[in-house]
Amino acid sequence: MKRFLALLLSIILLFSISVPVYAKEPRKVTVAFPILTDSRLYIVNEDGSLEGMMYEYFENLGKCAGWDIQYVVDEIEVLFDRFFKGDIDIMGTTSYLDSMNEYADYPSISSGFDYTCLVVKSDNTDITSGDLTSLNNKSVAITEMQAKNGKKEMVEDFCESNQIQMDIKIYASGDDYESALQTGEADMILIGSAARGNNMRIVTRFADSPYYTIVSKGKPDILRELNAALYTMHAMSQNYVNQLENKYMNGDSSLSNAFTAEEKDYLKEKGSLTVVLPRTSYGAVGNLGEKGNYTCLDADIAEYFCEKIGVSVDYVVADNTEDAVQMVKEQKADFLPVMTALPGTEDTYDDLQLFSYNTPEQMRITANPSSNKPVLVLPKYEHEILEDNVILEDYEKVLYCDSASDCLKYVADGTATETILDSFASQYLLMANSYPNLTIAPTDLKLTSMTLAASASADTNLLTLLEKAVLNMDSSAIDDIVYQRMITEQTNASVTLTTFFKKHVIPISLILLAVIVFILSCIAFVVIARIRQKSMQDTLVERERNEKELSRALELANVATEAKTRFLSNVSHEMRTPLNGILGMLTLMQNEDSPEKNKDHLEKARISCSQLLSLINSVLDMSRIESGRETLTPETFHMSTVLEELRAMLSIQAESRNIHMDINGASMPDRILLGDCVKLKQILSNVIMNAIKFTPEGGQITLTAEEKETNGTGELLYLFECRDNGIGMTKEFMDTMFQPFTRSEEADKLQISGTGLGLSVIKGLVDLMHGTIDVDSQKGEGSVFRIILPFPKEHNTVEDTTLAAEDKQGSADLSAMLKGKRVLITEDNELNLEITEQFLEIMGVVSDSAHDGAEAVDIFSSSSPGSFDAILMDIQMPRMNGYEATKAIRSLPRKDACSVPIIAITANAFKEDMEKALSCGMDDHIAKPVDLNKLQDILIKYCCKQD
Secondary structure, three states: OHHHHHHHHHHHHHHHHHHHHHHOOOEEEEEEEEOOOOOOOOEEOOOOOEEOHHHHHHHHHHHHHOEEEEEEEEOHHHHHHHHHHOOOOEEEEEEOOHHHHHOEEOOOOOOEEEEEEEEEEOOOOOOOOOOHHHHOOEEEEEEHHHHHOOHHHHHHHHHHHHOOOEEEEEEOOHHHHHHHHHHOOOOEEEEEHHHOOOOEEEEEEEEEEEEEEEEEOOOHHHHHHHHHHHHHHHHHOOOHHHHHHHHHHHOOOOOHHHOOHHHHHHHHHHOEEEEEEEOOOOOOOOOOOHHHOOOOHHHHHHHHHHHHHOOEEEEEEEOOHHHHHHHHHOOOOOEEEEEEEOOOOHHHOOOEEEEEEEOOOEEEEEOOOOOOOOEEEEEOOOOOOOOOOHHHOOOOEEEEEOOHHHHHHHHHOOOOOEEEEEHHHHHHHHHHOOOOOOEEEEOOOOOOEEEEEEEOOOOHHHHHHHHHHHHOOOHHHHHHHHHHHHHHHHHHHHHHHHHHHHHOHHHHHHHHHHHHHHHHHHHHHHHHHHHHHOOHHHHHHHHHHHHHHHHHHHHHHHHHHHHHHHHHHHHHHHHHHHHHHHHHHHHHHHOOOOHHHHHHHHHHHHHHHHHHHHHHHHHHHHHHHHHOOOOOOOEEEEHHHHHHHHHHHHHHHHHHOOOEEEEEOOOOOOOEEEEOHHHHHHHHHHHHHHHHHOOOOOOEEEEEEEEEEEOOOOOEEEEEEEEEOOOOOOHHHHHHOOOOOOOOHHHHHOOOOOOOOHHHHHHHHHHHOOOEEEEEEEOOOEEEEEEEEEEOEOOOOOOOHHHHHHHHHHHHHHHHHHOOOEEEEEOOOHHHHHHHHHHHHHHOOEEEEEOOHHHHHHHHHHOOOOOOOEEEEOOOOOOOOHHHHHHHHHOOOOOOOOOOOEEEEEOOOOHHHHHHHHHOOOOEEEEOOOOHHHHHHHHHHHHOOOO
């Protein structure tokens, strides 16, 4: 179901990209296609046609993205230069490098994985793939760039761990070291698997690393479409890239290039290998060997290894595993595909040579897991487990049976308490037989391994061929073979069970009906008996319980009602105070003719508005924190800059009360940090403002910031200590001071204004930033707030303060350039519209107005291109809201539809509202009430950026 939903979502995404393409010409996207010698990735034919793995990949990528791909064919150095300049949109098979972030954007999903490997020429017969001893005293070539990236140390560690000697030669370039391989100057080269040539054979490989299809910097639309296309390809086929690599990179899956001339002659003379299949093999049926039927797990394994060797297979059949082993010893068969042995004992079997290729998971099967005297039963092997083996320490006794099937019977009838079998045997036997009293659970034991068994006296060429096949096998392929065989057998078993039910549907139905009737009769009897036994005491107990629950529910309801009433009362009181100031000052202005006094009235009304807005923001902050919807927005910043901004912002309030305020962070190193500096400033400013309010005139406030040691995750810890000599707090108030709307009695007596939300918001933000806050206070002596916050260091970040200063000066110079600009205002509220028009008039901006989104679309579409320098867009409007209007404008078939700046100007002030505005095509967001300076800065940013 999940796979289906992912596919459905990818189709929807694909259509969402294709809709505009249907109405317009497909987007032309240029793709780099390098000219490489002997490459399977990028192939440029003599007639100019293109082939290779990446060509097929790009073609399918273009179909998913709806692109018209234009290939740019040239040397790799030229292509990189053009890509860095932005002349080429897409470049493939690129590893992730920090240095590339300046020139390119990486998608969310990688295109595939590359791994470093040692390769030789295909015709090299001295070095065998998988046989590390053949690498001894050979030479390997690497480039200087590989040496700088640590590849030389990787090869040296590889040699040391495998006790081999290799001569490492370093060359200046890739061409030089590939030439060394071709001329025989070096036996091997170190190269990426995707870059190896057609005439190269892999000897061994190292770690994987992802590679990406990247987009030239500054092309967000192409990056967005690339991400959607990659997600579509991944959802439709998660193994798509693996299929391409198997098609282009793996070539022939046999090991013929790794065989010696003598081994090849042996195979040519022999023609095929004879494999013995026991009738007890997993999946085998009674007619095994008749009419060409060789379906079983042993046959699946045999076909895989014979295909690796590159030879056909003939089968002979034995009644059981013991007979099959005897046929191998007598060389009537070349090998037995599946022989179970103990790990590490492969060399101890008389007359046999075993090659281990899989160690399956062991399952513990038991009928009495709590037994104090466990008895273990195991299948017999030629060499039984030694009595001092560590896995036997927990058992009182160990028994041995002729087969795994007998082991299950011993456990089922109580002769033994448990057995340990591999997952394949246990699943098959439990499926084929009914043991309702047995339970199965996985273990960490490595009790058995699957091996190929051949005669120890067989031809040496046969033994080395089998050894090379095992060394070069794909372990995941063996797991897939066993898994597919188990699926097939389980399907066959379920089909057989279905057939049985179909043949006996009537008697089975009658039996089930009788059972159901009997069960229902028993239930009815029990229910009637319980009803008769029920006494009046039970009724009284039930009534008492119900009364307690009702009383508890009523108590909780009263508490909730009281909290709601208290909340509304506090908010009402705090809102009416600044509202009274606003209305009072406006009333005084109506009866006052003096401009100076009216100016003073306006300033006091503005201060009251700021207090009201602060109250609203505090209530909303507290609501978002308690509901878990508040999130962090990390950005880079200097701690010294934050402290300077706090000093500039709060010094006026402190000076107005004749309070000496000192903000000190001189002891901290000047480093760049990563974190939410807005919330940091909100925490610190709230703490300092609290100290200012509760410190008498002439008092002292000190904020000290110190960088402490790093924590366990490598983050820097910062201690902020705010100390004042104000009125202090009582112990009783400190117990509840972080609860919303909590105010001290002293604050009420001294008539100190406040909402009782400041400390609650501080505590919520500190917890959100994974910090801590502690408070010490004595009544009449002052308070100390200590806040510790963690910040990760921001690496590889260069800041040019001179450039920042120039940008600030440039912004000030641009403010005069707004004169004569034309802006379309979309606002349904007449008062807000009038305010915005007056603001723009103050800036010298010409404005047009629309009362809803539909009118704004009509005005813009009927104007000539370039008429408007920006659009101010309200969100909640009749007929058509701001989101819909923005999408409609962006889709208009005119040159400036996609480039005209659209700025949301709305009371929807949360982060998710900002993100929604940007996602629908808007360029920026301003929250109401509108600040004149902020509006001017936004308009300068977008209207004057081209001037």
